[in-house]
Amino acid sequence: MLIGNLVRFRPMEPGDAEALWRWNSDPEAMRWLDDGYPESLAQATARHSERERNFYGHVLFGIETIAEGRLIGLVRLSGAEPETGDADLDIYIGEKDCWGRGYGTEATRMICRYGFAKMRLHRITLWVAEANAAAIHVYKKVGFVEEGRAREAFRRDGDWHDLILMGLLDGELDA
Numbered sequence: 001m002l003i004g005n006l007v008r009f010r011p012m013e014p015g016d017a018e019a020l021w022r023w024n025s026d027p028e029a030m031r032w033l034d035d036g037y038p039e040s041l042a043q044a045t046a047r048h049s050e051r052e053r054n055f056y057g058h059v060l061f062g063i064e065t066i067a068e069g070r071l072i073g074l075v076r077l078s079g080a081e082p083e084t085g086d087a088d089l090d091i092y093i094g095e096k097d098c099w100g101r102g103y104g105t106e107a108t109r110m111i112c113r114y115g116f117a118k119m120r121l122h123r124i125t126l127w128v129a130e131a132n133a134a135a136i137h138v139y140k141k142v143g144f145v146e147e148g149r150a151r152e153a154f155r156r157d158g159d160w161h162d163l164i165l166m167g168l169l170d171g172e173l174d175a
């Protein structure tokens with residue numbers, strides 16, 4: 001479940017802090033994500049050295065290419081509760097030279113399969129900026145459908161953008 005044809009998942013290590021800091025400092029990679037306030041490499045390193053272990057409510061994996069063993073991004077299921085069977089999905093390929101090679105699609109499929117099979121989730125939910133066309137394309141390709149919209153909920157470079165709520169139910173992956 002954690003190994004695909006192009007990528008595999010692994011837990012994040014303290015040594016991954018530099019890559020995460022570099023991705024988070026890249027305006028293009030962060031264009032449609034909440035970029036928070038700037039953080040120094042030292043602060044990011046300290047934060048990542050104390051990262052809590054994965055558990056049902058927070059599962060985070062680094063995405064590594066199989067061909068090169070290179071860390072290219074991360075994927076996360078958060079907020080899962082057994083009572084609701086619902087979790088939120090985040091995916092982020094921080095190495096921009098790796099965009100458009102099928103890594104994001106495969107990683108999205110893999111984390112959803114993990115959520116439904118291993119965690120027995122009933123649904124996976126995400127919010128995406130309407131202008132993030134590549135991400136929406138990937139989500140629809142694996143089976144997510146649009147379920148709602150928060151109008152002008154995301155501000156980037158002075159402009160307001162709608163956020164789209166998308167959901168995937170158990171059994172709908174690749175539907």
Ligand SMILES: CC(C)(COP(=O)(O)OP(=O)(O)OC[C@H]1O[C@@H](n2cnc3c(N)ncnc32)[C@H](O)[C@@H]1OP(=O)(O)O)[C@@H](O)C(=O)NCCC(=O)NCCS
Nearest residue numbers: 029091092093099100101102103104105128133134135137
């Ligand atoms: C969104 C993201 C995960 C996609 O990862 P990726 O590895 O580039 O995805 P893939 O290569 O598997 O697929 C990209 C698809 O989007 C399509 N695409 C690219 N740009 C597009 C655009 N402007 N409009 C529509 N489709 C687009 C590609 O053609 C490809 O589809 P295809 O395989 O059917 O031809 C990646 O770009 C990313 O991490 N971006 C930054 C963080 C981010 O925005 N995360 C999502 C937050 S909700």
